Amino acid sequence: MSSKSQNVRNADKNMSSQPIWLWGTHAVMAAIHNPKRQIHRLMATKNATQRAASQMAGENLLHKADLTNSKEIDRILPSGAVHQGLAALCDPLPLADLQDLLEHKPARIAVLDQISDPHNLGAIVRSAAAFDIAAIILQTRHSPPMTGIVAKSAAGAIETVKEVRVVNIARALDKLSEADYTIIGLSGQGDLPLAEAIPSHSRVVLVFGAEGAGLRPSVAKACHWQAKIPITPAMESLNISNAAAIAFYDLQRLQNEDLD
Numbered sequence: 001m002s003s004k005s006q007n008v009r010n011a012d013k014n015m016s017s018q019p020i021w022l023w024g025t026h027a028v029m030a031a032i033h034n035p036k037r038q039i040h041r042l043m044a045t046k047n048a049t050q051r052a053a054s055q056m057a058g059e060n061l062l063h064k065a066d067l068t069n070s071k072e073i074d075r076i077l078p079s080g081a082v083h084q085g086l087a088a089l090c091d092p093l094p095l096a097d098l099q100d101l102l103e104h105k106p107a108r109i110a111v112l113d114q115i116s117d118p119h120n121l122g123a124i125v126r127s128a129a130a131f132d133i134a135a136i137i138l139q140t141r142h143s144p145p146m147t148g149i150v151a152k153s154a155a156g157a158i159e160t161v162k163e164v165r166v167v168n169i170a171r172a173l174d175k176l177s178e179a180d181y182t183i184i185g186l187s188g189q190g191d192l193p194l195a196e197a198i199p200s201h202s203r204v205v206l207v208f209g210a211e212g213a214g215l216r217p218s219v220a221k222a223c224h225w226q227a228k229i230p231i232t233p234a235m236e237s238l239n240i241s242n243a244a245a246i247a248f249y250d251l252q253r254l255q256n257e258d259l260d
Contacts, residue, residue, distance in 0.1 A: 019091055021076065022151045023083035025052070030156025031088055032064070037159065041089040043068050043076070048085030081148065092146065096135060096162040098172060102179045106134030107203050108251055109176070113169050113219045114210040115240060118144040122153025123241035124208075129157035131248035133206075137164040137172055173207065173222035181205045183223045185215050186247055188237055190228030194247055197227035198254045206247050211240050 019040055022031050029052065031037045044052075044065035065086075073087050101109070110133050115121055121144055128136055143165075144150060146158050166172040173183050184197050185207040191197075198204060207223055209215035220226060229246055231238060238246070 017091060019089050020145075020147045021087055021089055022148050023073070023077055023081050023087040024152040024155075025084045025086055026155040027148075027151040027158075028086040028088045030159040031090055031151075034093075034159040036093060038091040039088050040091070042066065043073055043087045045070055045073070045085035051085075078148065082152065093158070093163065096164045098137070098164050098166060098175065101135055101162065101164060102175065104134075105179070105203060107255065108133045108248075109135050109137065109181070109203075109205045110244070110248070111137045111169060111173065111205055111207040112143065113207060113216060114139060114142045114213075115208065116142070116144065117211060117240075118147070118149040119153045120211065120239070120241045121146075122150040122155075122158075124244045125150065125154040125161050126157045127241070127245035127248050128161045129154075131245075131252045133161065133248055135162035135164055137166060137169070139169055140165045140167050169216075170218040170222045173205070173219065176205050177222070177224070179203075182225075183207060185209070185220055185223035185226045186229070186243060187215055187220070187226045188228055190226040192225070192227055193230050194227040194250055195254060197225040198251055204251055204255070206244075206251060208240060208244055208247075 022028055025048070028042070031039060032042070042065040044067060046067060049065060049067070070085060073083050073085065077083055077087060110124070110128055112121070112124065115124070125136060146163055151158050177183055181203045182199050183205045184194070186194070187209070207215065207219060209219065215226070229238065229243055
């Protein structure tokens with residue numbers, strides 16, 4: 001099966017209510033502390049519960065977890081999952097609605113157009129949480145679901161950054177534009193540096209295209225600006241998750257300066 005077909009299948013599965021496994025200390029602890037997350041089963045090694053009790057403000061998992069060993073957790077999770085002795089079987093979080101998002105009018109939103117690597121998605125969500133990006137908008141299909149690999153890469157941030165799924169990215173951008181957001185697409189062939197494209201005192205949407213392919217024509221057309229992150233000519237491009245982290249930082253920094 002091609003990677004593209006696998007992504008479509010995974011996205012379809014994410015739209016269901018089937019429980020998913022999360023793993024790793026930060027991902028599982030964040031899920032436990034999220035009142036919106038329904039947890040059906042929690043598995044932990046003795047060392048993991050002791051580590052959580054000593055490192056996380058005295059949090060004690062012993063009364064919540066099925067005590068087990070690492071090999072048993074390995075057996076349940078995907079091959080190679082670095083679980084640190086913790087795993088949780090949870091319901092997927094409810095998706096946020098685009099219209100509800102527009103009514104709340106957060107200052108910063110990110111749109112990911114067909115980004116396919118779950119590790120990249122998780123890293124982007126983590127950076128989004130770090131730099132106060134309120135929500136990430138993805139396509140209903142052609143984007144990985146928010147499952148264990150994403151959650152581990154996000155280090156728990158999927159519990160705090162809203163996830164919106166839309167059928168058509170370009171139409172969603174049109175709605176955001178109508179709601180007075182400035183839409184900036186990130187592209188190596190952008191018209192101007194990102195810092196010059198970010199407006200003063202305006203809500204902003206940053207749009208990122210797929211790894212390698214970049215922004216699709218219909219999505220690029222829906223952007224008000226196409227901007228670039230200036231890098232040395234010795235490098236052709238940045239990894240998408242690195243580019244997102246830089247862009248989120250730049251956006252937060254410049255908007256905060258406008259408020260001073």
